[in-house]
Amino acid sequence: MKFEKIDFFQPLLVVVAILVFLVMGYIGSFNYRFEDPLKLEVILTVIFACIIFTVGAVCIKYKIKVDETKNLNFLSERLLLILVIAALILQALNMILLGGIPLFNSVLKSNATTNIWRIAYPLFLIMINLLLAKYYNKKYLLLVILGALIFGLNGYRTSVLGILVSSFITLFYLKKISRKMGIIFIAIIAVGLIAVGYIASQSIANQHWTLNPLELLFYRAAFTLEVFEKIIPLGGTTHGHILSMIFSSGSPRTFIGQYVLHYDVCLTSTMFGPVYLDFGLIGLTIQMLFMGAFLQLVHKIKKGIGVGIYSIMLTHTLIWIETGPTDIMIWFLYLLGLILILINFNYIKLNKN
Template sequence: MFGNRDIFSPYIILVAIIAYLLMAYVAFHYKIRGLNFPSPISMIYISIGSLVYTLGVLTSSNFKSPLYSRVKMEFSHRHETLLLIIAILSIILAAWNLYNVGGIPLFSGYLKAKAFTKIWFISYLLFLFSINLLLARFKRNSYYGLFIIGLILSALTGYRTTTVVLLLSVLINFYYTRNISLGRITIIGILIISLTIIIGYIAVKSIEWQHWSLNPIELFFYRAGYTLTVFDRLIQFEGATHGKLLYSTLTGFFTSTDPRIIVGTTVLGYKHSSTSTIFGPATLDFGFFAMIIQMFIIGLILGLLHTIQKVKKDFFTALYAIILAHTLVWIETGPTDLVVWIFYLIGVAVIIREACHESGHRS
């Protein structure tokens, strides 16, 4: 880490939101595919949501003392073997899923739609957790190879979100467990952005029923502007879905329902999978106040997990890295991923466990 600065504290979310707005500004300024600047009300919503998120993080600092127990979760060789088996199994499942699809989803929109299966969901969930914990606790060079294999399989599915989260989570993980230099962080950051642009461009150009004339850089900025435009339009439908979006997020794994299609259908008036920023889904489901409650809770949980992982490392660092990485991606996609909520629930359970553990010691 660099001096007293903690680059990947929960406040990185605010920096990322500002960066995302600047990306959208480029799209609006150059009117890429006719995009126009959003209304002031959307900026007000984003500003208030960001402010309340900050309050959540600040509130977490009030709990630092009770959570500063030095007792760590110990991992033995048996745990390492189990995690290694889980990581290898998840890679096998991901490869099997690609085999069942019958091709490489990155190069076909139809195959990409088929690749989002229960097998893929389970393999991603298991791999993300196991590889981060292996890299955080058991620093063996062979695990880098496992990570690269999993990363390649993720990229081949055509879902840039999972690929970016894998890279981001490991970067955050290394920041706290390896004390990597600013230069390396910058290089990896450029790599992540480059992969995002490349995978996103290839995936979009491979959608058989769509025709895009934008170059990769234009598409990169257009996505930010488009998503912000969706959020801007979404505000006039505040509370329109009455929880349907949340229900779809929680049950989509079992019903094969895409929550983002609900966003597109409601806001745009036709069936289309649309992202709506981290502020969008809660606003569409339950209104403005639900959104600010969500932002406060996210800030509070990230703040508490950040406090715990700085002291206890290992499992806690891996969990924090995973949740923070997904939350950074949520800035564009919105909280419509069951896998992320699962990790958030694990995070809440960890916080409660640590609070109860420390309370028991005090009594």
């Protein structure tokens, strides 16, 4: 198989990323402040989750032919461009109202995810990918970089990753990624990830980090998996409370910090932590089966704007590996996949492999 024909971004990439994260966390648990390496129970639970995700993806056994004549023609290039620029203006306004740059101030960062940001970020993320997918032009790559910079000033790595990685995947499926551009884009993503995470950590009051930017990545993976390790004995004890918080009010990550570690802190607990705490192993099984099958289905109908939607969904599923699916705004991105399926429902022809 030729290198150019390999589908690097099929849903099973999630499994590869989970295993890489597990290895990073295991290495990190040896090298830094943790008293013991990750327990075997954590490793086996993560591997079990990977197997279930794979089963879900493999269950979609059909080739799907999509009639591309129905392609949401009202989404004109001009409209998408206006919405992209509007999102950038909203985020700039958000920082003006905050009174500074959250990346360099931990107090501002804690208040940076305002209602304006909750509109601006998904609006930019969705519209820039639809713009690239439907009306690709090299000049729009400048908007991608500008968006990553402006949203990166909020101090959250996930915004930078969400914009850069989803755009990269969209361009990959459009066959607009040359070897040279691929190397440049990956370098920008890596630098953006490390830089935003490191700068934000240095701006936290009352914390003095001695780890370098690369060591910090391993530490964060280890700490997040350690939180999941503490969740496993508590599996199923919150009876859906975290899920209800996602779709109502409150902070699921702060609740997890209070419930698991007994102090007021916002914690990431991996893709598996929230659902395991709510529903135990059964909940984890259902979540991973759903994610594998749903991503695979959307992957098979990634035509036209579907390329942009799939890229967004895959990117944020990868981000969830660390952060966990605890934000209703991000679940909205999965809703886009459902909308894509419904739009094409009458145009999908299933043919067995």
